[in-house]
Each structure stands twice: as structure tokens, then as C-alpha cells.
Amino acid sequence: MIALRDVQKYYGDYHALRGITADIRPGEFFSLLGPSGCGKTTLLRVIAGFEDISSGSVLIDGKNMEGVPANRRPTNMVFQSYAIFPHLSVEQNVGFGLRRDPRPAAEKAKAVAEALEMVGLTGFGKRAAHALSGGQRQRVALARALILKPKVLLLDEPLSALDKKMREQMQVELIKLQRQVGITFILVTHDQEEALVMSDRIAVMFEGEIAQLDDPETLYRRPKSRRVADFIGVMNFLPASILQETGDKIEVDVAGLGRAEISIAQAPGKASGEGTSVGFRPETLTILYEGQNAPDRETEGTVEEVVYYGDMTYYDVRLDGVEKPVRISMRNVFGRPVLDIGTRARVAWSSGALVLFR
Ligand SMILES: Nc1ncnc2c1ncn2[C@@H]1O[C@H](COP(=O)(O)OP(=O)(O)OP(=O)(O)O)[C@@H](O)[C@H]1O
Ligand SMILES: [Mg+2]
Incomplete structure (x- = not known):
């Protein structure tokens, strides 16, 4: 659905994206996970077309997006701080993107009603947007994005402003919604648990690079570096020394545990200067x-x-x-x-x- 090829992005001298290459599949729930400042929002804005790239390419549906403005791309974005209009009603907010749509008013009203139903806000249409809870506002923002029937929905930390209970509830609803509409979702989050719960695959980013791209279980069980291991959940490390390697087995001596045989499949990791260890x-x-x-x-x-x-x-x-x-x-x-x-x-x-x- 989306092919990113060696995408580089500079803001002046600052190298924000350092060669991002990834393929995002149709209908996939894909997450970008990483600490603050690693380039998640930048990458999302690049895909949406709000940001030019310095080199590399972005293809959506096989088509190179170079020079294609945001409003001509089959993407829609829900922003980090939900940008709904507080002085408009829920209906007006959701229907905002249809204001230049030539369809008759009755048809547009039906589309608004459908979008509200999708996010569980049937009956809230006439309510003023400022009279909604945080979770309800987030749903309005979602409905407003979905009504334009994008092929790809880009979500920049859409749940970060919600409390824990609400966030967990919305996570489940977002998964259900994505299955129901069947379009590609790209979610940005710095919450590793949220990424594990929601995603088909996760790209873990550090300093403008993808450190690992895998499904949640592989990321959790076979992190490719200590840094990824540390970022996803808790990982214990014990110093180890390699005794011998035979075929697909590595025999190690682990402090506190003793001798162990580790299969080569469980040895993907780079220690990055911290010495040999087991996690x-x-x-x-x-x-x-x-x-x-x-x-x-x-x-x-x-x-x-x-x-x-x-x-x-x-x-x-x-x-x-x-x-x-x-x-x-x-x-x-x-x-x-x-x-x-x-x-x-x-x-x-x-x-x-x-x-x-x-
Ligand atoms: N318009 C800009 N001009 C200059 N530098 C920028 C600009 N936008 C972002 N940056 C820098 O690029 C880096 C990546 O920013 P980005 O917003 O993509 O981070 P993020 O991963 O989304 O972080 P957060 O989790 O805090 O939202 C940061 O160091 C940021 O300061
Ligand atoms: Mg961000």
C-alpha cells in the first residue's frame, strides 16, 4: 500500500529522517513507535504530504507521491492534539470535509450519520463539540477523517490525551473500527504497550531510523538490539561468555544461571558495545x-x-x-x-x- 524507499528528511542542518525504508501492507494496522523526537510525526507528515522529503521516495498504491499535495493523496490524518472546532456542532465537525462535496444535502447528512455510528456517537450530532469529553472529541476527530473514505488513515498519538481507562477502551474500539472499515491504519505512539496491543506490525524508531520492523510477538521475543529490548517492556540482562558455536547452537556461560545452549534463531541481537549478554x-x-x-x-x-x-x-x-x-x-x-x-x-x-x- 505504501512503499518508503530510503526517505531522508532534513530540517535545515537537522537530519530528522535517516533513510527510512519500509513497506506497509493494505489493510494493515501499522504502528510507528519510538521515544519523543525520533521522527514519528515527521514520517507521518511525509506520508500525508504535509512535508517535503530531501531525498528518497514515497509510493502510495504504486504511485510516486512526489509533487502530489496532501489533499490529492488517498490519506487522511488525525492529529496529535485533536483539532476539532469547538464552536461547531458534532455534525458540522464531522461534515466539515464534505463542505465542497457536490452531493445533495440529504446524502451528505446520511454519510455524517454513518460516520457517527461507526465511532459510537449516534445521537450526539446536534451537541456542541465543546460539550464533549476528551474521548468523545477524539471520536469526532476520527469520524471526520473516516467520512472522506481515505485508503490510509494516519493517526498521530490520537489517544495520548485520554486517561488510562478511556485509552484502553478506545484502543479496543480503534481495532474493531479498523477491521470494520478494512483500510490501512498507521498509528504513531510512544506507548509500547499500546503498540503491542493494537498493531499487526510495528516499526521501532530511534533518531530518525527504523531500528526494527516486526510483528509484536517477534519484537517482544527476539529484539534485534538491547536498545529495542529495553524500549519494549522490561528485559533483564546478564553478562555471558560464548564457550563454543556448533551448527545452529551457541553454548554460553551466563552469570547467575550457568551453562546454556541458545539456538541461533534466539541470537539476533547486537550488544552495541555493552559486551556479550543474555536477555x-x-x-x-x-x-x-x-x-x-x-x-x-x-x-x-x-x-x-x-x-x-x-x-x-x-x-x-x-x-x-x-x-x-x-x-x-x-x-x-x-x-x-x-x-x-x-x-x-x-x-x-x-x-x-x-x-x-x-
Ligand atoms: N519544522 C521543523 N523544523 C525543525 N526541526 C523540526 C521540525 N519539526 C520537527 N523537527 C525536529 O525533528 C525531530 C523529530 O520530530 P518529530 O515531531 O517527528 O518527533 P516525534 O517522534 O513525533 O516526537 P513526539 O513523540 O515528541 O511527538 C525533533 O528533533 C524535532 O525537534
Ligand atoms: Mg510527534
Whole structure:
């Protein structure tokens, strides 16, 4: 649907996009994820045609967009701060883009009603836009974009102004809406959880470059660098040394864990100067209770910190022989007490969950 080829963007001397190459598929829910200032909005504006590029190319539906103005592109954008007109009614806001549409008024009114229904605002048409909640305003902005039937909807942090509950609700609604209308969505977010929940694929960006482009599970399980691993959720790192490589297996010695065999598929990672290490997610380790056997491997340590979340508890456990504690997340089970700080813990682990960075 969209092909980005070595897209470069300079603002004066500032190199904002440094060679972006990616293909975004038709009907895909695609996210741009990265820290503030990495170029997400810039890339979205480049696709929408609000921003010229310095070199490279942007193709939409096979057509080069060079010289094609924003209003002639099959894209529509919902902005970071929802730009709805507070003095107009909901209906007038949604119908705004149709003001030069030659269709008869009755047909346009029907299109407005359909768009309002899509975003769950049926019955709100006559309401003044300023008399809406944040979530409702965001829906108006969505309806206003959808009514123009774009092939690609560009969403720049559309949910960032909403509180947590509302944001989670709108995330689910956006996914449903995207399935219903079947068009390509490109979402910008700096919230990794939001990106994981919503996307078919995610491009993780740092400093104007795509560091990794993958589906959520691959990104989470096989991050290609420590930086990506750190940005997506929590990843523990332990220093490791490589003992030998045989075929598709790498034998390593890991501080606090011991010897482990890591398959080459689990060794995609660049250590980027930080030395060889293995990474693993907090939920891949388990603290064993008395009498419980480890399904695979076992090590020991001391609980140094306990963070209780109701359904989950995070334990920071310092494995024997390691300086820094690792974080272990455990689902709380009824009848099993939360461990105290200072408890000696037997910890189960498995080499299949380890990712090698070298
Ligand atoms: N018009 C401009 N002129 C000069 N520099 C700009 C301009 N627009 C953006 N930049 C710079 O380009 C970089 C990328 O900006 P961009 O708005 O794309 O970041 P972002 O990833 O969307 O960040 P955020 O999460 O904070 O919205 C920033 O360093 C920004 O200061
Ligand atoms: Mg931005």
C-alpha cells in the first residue's frame, strides 16, 4: 500500500529522517513507535504530504507521491492534539470535509450519520463539540477523517490525551473500527504497550531510523538490539561468555544461571558495545515454592524488592554470584502468600527463553 524507499528528511542542518525504508501492507494496522523526537510525526507528515522529503521516495498504491499535495493523496490524518472546532456542532465537525462535496444535502447528512455510528456517537450530532469529553472529541476527530473514505488513515498519538481507562477502551474500539472499515491504519505512539496491543506490525524508531520492523510477538521475543529490548517492556540482562558455536547452537556461560545452549534463531541481537549478554523477560523466570520441581533448569537467589500489583507481583531477585538483581514477574495465586524481602528463592529458568546479544 505504501512503499518508503530510503526517505531522508532534513530540517535545515537537522537530519530528522535517516533513510527510512519500509513497506506497509493494505489493510494493515501499522504502528510507528519510538521515544519523543525520533521522527514519528515527521514520517507521518511525509506520508500525508504535509512535508517535503530531501531525498528518497514515497509510493502510495504504486504511485510516486512526489509533487502530489496532501489533499490529492488517498490519506487522511488525525492529529496529535485533536483539532476539532469547538464552536461547531458534532455534525458540522464531522461534515466539515464534505463542505465542497457536490452531493445533495440529504446524502451528505446520511454519510455524517454513518460516520457517527461507526465511532459510537449516534445521537450526539446536534451537541456542541465543546460539550464533549476528551474521548468523545477524539471520536469526532476520527469520524471526520473516516467520512472522506481515505485508503490510509494516519493517526498521530490520537489517544495520548485520554486517561488510562478511556485509552484502553478506545484502543479496543480503534481495532474493531479498523477491521470494520478494512483500510490501512498507521498509528504513531510512544506507548509500547499500546503498540503491542493494537498493531499487526510495528516499526521501532530511534533518531530518525527504523531500528526494527516486526510483528509484536517477534519484537517482544527476539529484539534485534538491547536498545529495542529495553524500549519494549522490561528485559533483564546478564553478562555471558560464548564457550563454543556448533551448527545452529551457541553454548554460553551466563552469570547467575550457568551453562546454556541458545539456538541461533534466539541470537539476533547486537550488544552495541555493552559486551556479550543474555536477555530474558520477567515472566520467563519462576520462583518455585517449597517442594515444586523446576520443569527445566534451576538456580538460586535472594529477594531484594517486592512490588505488589494485585494480580501480579514483581520480585527483584539477586541471583547468587551476580551484582544486579533480575526482575521476575509472578501471577499471584490464591492461597500462596507474597514472598518477603530477604527470602531465599529457588528460581526456575529455561534456555529457550534466553536471547543472546553479542
Ligand atoms: N519544522 C521543523 N523544523 C525543525 N526541526 C523540526 C521540525 N519539526 C520537527 N523537527 C525536529 O525533528 C525531530 C523529530 O520530530 P518529530 O515531531 O517527528 O518527533 P516525534 O517522534 O513525533 O516526537 P513526539 O513523540 O515528541 O511527538 C525533533 O528533533 C524535532 O525537534
Ligand atoms: Mg510527534
